[in-house]
Each structure stands twice: as structure tokens, then as C-alpha cells.
Amino acid sequence: MLRFGAMARARTPWLDAVFYSLVLLTAVVFTFEIFFIFLQTPVERRMGIVQKIFYFHAPSGYAMYIGATACFVGSVAYLVRPTETSDAIGRTGAEAAIVFGGILLTTGPLWGAKAWGAFWTWDPRLTTALLSFLIYVAYVVLRAFAGDGPGERRFAAALGVLGAANLPIIHFSVQKWGGQHPMVVTGSGGGLQHPAMKTALGFGFLAFTLLAVVLIWLVSRVEIGHSRLRVAEEDAIDLGLDTRTEV
């Protein structure tokens, strides 16, 4: 029985409409956020204009947690009961964690160059964040180059769980260990004293939440297409049309 025929054109226009509406909403929120950061939020007294990196830096760390959580959920689900969907969720989450981890680890050092006079220090939070980022890079590299068999998928799922285990360590590293990374958001020092600064940060979190959802959804669409392709290729082999290729 050919499974591909039934699912090949299983398109849902209303879902596409929701997706593109979400993309539009994300674009609007980001536009507003940039406008608000540069035209409404005051320049910080001591650090100057470079402090405005913070309104995207902190939310990108939070968005990395969203991707990592998606990867964890998919990985655990795959280890419990291997399905194409759980595998796709795990992979999608890992890719999102890399994107936001990449933003976190590039904007942070640029802020640090001004605040600390150095792009990088082996501060506990920086080190654990880098470690977490590298775990997700390992996940994606493993899936891209080590094949797509059940063994590779299980190993990648284990990495997904390991990556999530590192998240609380990143979060609590600033509270438990010494170091240079400030605690402006969770600390009691009042680093964001002007109301507009708090609003800008709030919109930053909203913008990055929306962007995380959009990117996870976007990659999920690709992964679902990839799953359909695998089914179609198996059908093609059954029919003697052996044209399997890697995409």
C-alpha cells in the first residue's frame, strides 16, 4: 500500500494563514521594539549607548531556553516512544537553541568589550552557556553527518536531554559562583531604573518569544516535509523506482 499518496498533499491552508500571521506579528513587534529602544528608552548613564545591546541579549538567552526545552521534550518523547514527530521536535528545538545561543554568544562579548574591557572571560555563566551551545551544535552535526538511523537518533536524543540538564546550571551559576556576569534582571540592584528600560526589556522578551515560535514552526515544516520525503522514497523503492537521495 502506498502511504505517500494519502499524505503528500495534506496541506492545511488555515494553518499556513496562522503561520504567516504570526510572522507578520513578529515583524511588527520587532519593529516597535527597535523604535522603542532607540527613540524612547534613555541612554544608560555609565555604559552609554552600548547598554542597548542588553534588550536583545537577555531575551536571546531566554529564547535559547525555549529551543532547548523543545529539544528536551522531543528527545524524551523519542527515547520513550520513537516517532517521526518527536524526533522532528527534538531536532527543531536543537536548531532553534543554536540560533539563539549564537545571538547570545555574539551580543554578550560585544557588550563585555565595553563593560569589562575584554570580549570573553571564563566566567561560570559564559562558560556554561558556551557548553550548552556546543551540546546543541553536536546534536545537529551528529544528525547531519552521522546518518539518520535509529541509533543516531537515540544518541542525539540523549544529547538533547544532556543539553537540558545544563540549563539550570547556566541559570543558577550567577547566584552560586563568583564571576563578572551581572544580575541585572534577577538581582535587586535595580539596573533598570527607568520605566522605559523595563518596557523595552519586556517587549524584547515578547519579540524573542514570537521569533522562537516562528523559527521552531518554520523548521518543523521543513522536518515534516523531510518525513514525507522519507515515506515517499520508501514507496518509490517498493515500486522499483529506487531513486533515494539525501536532502
Added chain:
Amino acid sequence: MSTQAAVSEPTTKPSDDRATTFQAVQGAPEHYSGEVLLVTAYALLWLIVFVFVVLAWRRQNRINARLDALEREIDKADAKGRK
């Protein structure tokens, strides 16, 4: 015993030393322009997102093209089998 406990018990947590406000380096020469760092950070942010979206979009197009080709071949073979 009680002396040991008194010595080992820290009066402040390591996290108490951390900055809780934004503070730039004081007294050090300016190595990096704040404007350049800000523009670089925002440019890199959008570059990372843009590259990711383009890669996903290209992969989606490759998959769609391959799916369409396979669908045509499968339909053809299926029709032949019915005859």
C-alpha cells in the same frame, strides 16, 4: 568544632559580589567604540536569523522539488500497475 564551623561559614555569598547594575570599566582607556559595538551586535543578530531562515527555506525548496518529482514517478508507476 565550633571554631571550624565559624571559619568555614562565609559571611557573604559569592553572588553578593556581582554587579547588579550596568557599569562600564572605570579609568581604563576606551578600546572599543560603543556605537560600533552596538551596530555590530544588531547586525550580527539579524545576520544569524537571516542565514538560518535562508538555509531552512532552501532546504524546504529542495524537499518540495524532490517530493514533486517522486510524486509524479509514483503516480505514473501506480497508473501502470492498475493497467
